[in-house]
Amino acid sequence: MAVLQSYNLRKQFHSLRPMKYSDRILNTPSSFIRDILKVLDAPDIISFAGGLPNPVSFPIDALKNAIDEAIRKNGSKLFQYATTEGYLPLRELIAEKYRKKFGLDVKPEDILITNGSQQALELIGKVLLNKGDKVLMEEPGYLGAIQAFSLCEPDFLSVTLEEDGLSLEKLEEVLKNNPVKLIYTVPNFQNPTGLTYSMEKRKAIRELVSKYDIAFIEDDPYGELRFRGESLPYIGAGYLENSILLGSFSKTVTPGMRLGFLITRNAQLMRYLVTAKQGSDLHTNIFTQYAIHEYLMSNPYEEHVRKIVELYRTQADSMLDAMNRYFPETVSYTRPKGGMFIWATLPEGQSALELFPKAMEQKVAFVPGDPFYVSKRNVNTLRLNYTNATPEIITEGIRRLGSIL
Numbered sequence: 001m002a003v004l005q006s007y008n009l010r011k012q013f014h015s016l017r018p019m020k021y022s023d024r025i026l027n028t029p030s031s032f033i034r035d036i037l038k039v040l041d042a043p044d045i046i047s048f049a050g051g052l053p054n055p056v057s058f059p060i061d062a063l064k065n066a067i068d069e070a071i072r073k074n075g076s077k078l079f080q081y082a083t084t085e086g087y088l089p090l091r092e093l094i095a096e097k098y099r100k101k102f103g104l105d106v107k108p109e110d111i112l113i114t115n116g117s118q119q120a121l122e123l124i125g126k127v128l129l130n131k132g133d134k135v136l137m138e139e140p141g142y143l144g145a146i147q148a149f150s151l152c153e154p155d156f157l158s159v160t161l162e163e164d165g166l167s168l169e170k171l172e173e174v175l176k177n178n179p180v181k182l183i184y185t186v187p188n189f190q191n192p193t194g195l196t197y198s199m200e201k202r203k204a205i206r207e208l209v210s211k212y213d214i215a216f217i218e219d220d221p222y223g224e225l226r227f228r229g230e231s232l233p234y235i236g237a238g239y240l241e242n243s244i245l246l247g248s249f250s251k252t253v254t255p256g257m258r259l260g261f262l263i264t265r266n267a268q269l270m271r272y273l274v275t276a277k278q279g280s281d282l283h284t285n286i287f288t289q290y291a292i293h294e295y296l297m298s299n300p301y302e303e304h305v306r307k308i309v310e311l312y313r314t315q316a317d318s319m320l321d322a323m324n325r326y327f328p329e330t331v332s333y334t335r336p337k338g339g340m341f342i343w344a345t346l347p348e349g350q351s352a353l354e355l356f357p358k359a360m361e362q363k364v365a366f367v368p369g370d371p372f373y374v375s376k377r378n379v380n381t382l383r384l385n386y387t388n389a390t391p392e393i394i395t396e397g398i399r400r401l402g403s404i405l
Contacts (some may be wrong), residue, residue, distance in 0.1 A: 015140075028150040029371070031143065042363075051191065051340055054315075057308045058254045059299065066295035074290055077191045082286035084278050086113025086261070090293040094247070094261055104238045110265050112273055113284045114375035117221055117246040117260035118338040119277075121148035124244060124262075127269070128182055129154050130217055136174060136183045138166060139373035140343075140381065142191045142219065145184050156183075157376035161193060165201030168208070175212055182215045187235055189222040189339025192372045192383040196337055202235045209240060215239050221248045221260075222309065224305050226338035227313035234303040242266055249292055252305050257288045273378040277340070311387075312340065318391035319398060326402030342384045343369075346405070355404065362400040 004242055017317040029164060029166050071078055086090070091108040098106040121144065129135065129152035137146065141159035146156070157174050165187070174180065187197040197205070213390045215243055216236040223231070236243030248260040277283070286320075319342060333344040346352060352368035369381030386394060 005378050025064070026151055027153060029147060031147055031371075035117045039069050045360075045365055046389065046393055047364045047365040047399065048386070048389070048394075048397060049367050049386040050388060051385055053251055053340075054308075054311060054387050056310060059295070059304060062299050063254070063291065063295055066298055067291045069298065070290040070294040073294075077153055078290045080286070082283045082289075084112075084274050084283045085109075086111065086284060087286060087289035087293060090289050090296075091261075093296055094263075095295060096261065102234065102238070104234075104263075105265075106263055109267075110270065112262045112270065113289060114260045114262055114276065114277070115281065115284050116250055116255075116258040117219060117248045117262075118144055118148065119258075119280070119284075120246050120260055120262040121145050121217075121219075122151070123273050123280065124182070124217065125149045125152040125154075125278045126280075127272045134178050135183045136171075136180045137374060138185060138190065139374075139376075140185055140192055140369060141184065141374070143371045145219070146371075146374060149182075149184070156302055159375055161190065161195060163195060165195075165197035166205060166240045168201070168204050171205065172208060174216075175208065179388045180212070180214055182217065183209065184219065185235065186219045186222075188220055188232075189225065189341070191222070191339075192341055192367070192369070193343035194334045194336030194341040195343075196229075197232070197235070199232055202232060206235050206239055209236070211271055213242070215242045215244060217244045217246065219246045221246070221251050222339035223307055224252055225249075225312055225340070227309045227316070228337035237263065240270070244269075252301075252308060253292060254297065257285075257286065257292065259288050259292055309338070312338075314391060315389070315394060316342070317388045319386040322395045322398035322403075326399045328402070328405055331405055340385055340387045342386065343384050344384060346380040346382070348380060350380045351378040352380060353378055355382070358404045359401055362399045362404060364400040366401065 075136060088108060088112065091111040094111055095106045095108050098104045114123065126203065129149065131153040133154045133158055133404055135149050136157045138161045140161065157178060159170045159174055176365065187202065189196055196265040218234055218236055234245065237245040243264065245258065245263040250260065262273065318335060320335060330347045331344055333342055336342060353370055356368050367383040369379040369383065370377055373379060
């Protein structure tokens with residue numbers, strides 16, 4: 001009887017008319033990386049595909065203690081609804097950090113706590129973008145931003161990313177000829193290229209953008225992961241009226257807690273962002289906010305970050321040394337001063353997408369460059385992540401990859 005009922009239920013289900021979906025979701029690409037990570041769980045595959053922090057850097061014991069202490073101090077508050085803007089002591093701590101470290105005049109009311117900086121991108125899109133609005137992206141650009149903004153059905157414009165930042169000539173041309181509403185950048189150790197904007201480019205871009213009524217986003221999840229050179233000032237934060245700065249604890253504490261934040265001095269913009277977040281999820285997980293705040297108050301955070309930086313320096317150097325040894329001279333690649341990624345360029349005419357299945361036969365994975373472009377396909381570029389493997393595994397993986405180049 002139960003089998004017959006199950007059969008009838010399936011029959012009814014399959015007889016239903018197909019559901020009608022919004023143009024927004026039909027026009028939004030699925031995350032290429034998230035999709036390929038599903039097939040990379042096999043233990044014998046060396047994966048340079050994900051943008052994963054190294055789990056040995058997660059301060060598990062310190063977080064355990066912080067959670068226990070947060071519950072002891074605050075009890076049921078960790079389990080109750082909370083304000084949309086975020087836990088005030090945590091926002092005060094973030095504001096103090098940006099005042100001391102970057103000289104920015106940031107107050108707690110300028111900060112919105114989000115579910116990772118990815119949610120911040122979604123909220124910005126909801127608040128600022130209408131269908132057909134012009135969004136300027138780096139080329140190549142962060143695919144998570146492309147995906148988040150795609151839900152708003154904008155028109156994407158691309159500006160070439162040079163070794164030291166956006167092409168000024170191309171940027172000026174695009175701004176002169178298009179009513180750009182929003183510019184998205186990752187100036188420090190950019191995803192996917194690992195490149196960092198120079199001081200000269202930062203000043204020039206700031207001066208150029210200041211002439212227009214444009215929202216300028218600086219996404220900075222990797223800024224603290226610098227293992228060479230000196231920190232550089234932000235482009236918009238502290239200078240441009242419509243500046244939006246994104247930060248995250250995903251790369252320096254733990255990504256699984258999904259705790260990010262958005263900073264803007266534009267009070268009206270902040271009000272609308274809070275309204276959008278109210279309609280999205282009411283507030284970011286308050287348990288996590290209390291836990292991270294207690295962790296930051298009770299542990300030497302800067303020392304912890306320095307250990308991560310040294311770890312990633314070793315891993316980056318291992319990958320660069322292996323690429324120098326095993327890659328042919330026809331393949332060029334970036335040499336990051338921090339962050340998590342190296343960007344490789346194959347000879348003209350070769351497709352990284354076509355190379356991917358050959359790499360999988362060698363049991364090594366990377367991300368082909370295609371999803372980092374808004375209009376180009378079958379490109380000759382690829383992204384490699386070095387932070388989630390030992391130097392020995394990195395060397396072996398690069399050897400395998402080099403054998404098919």
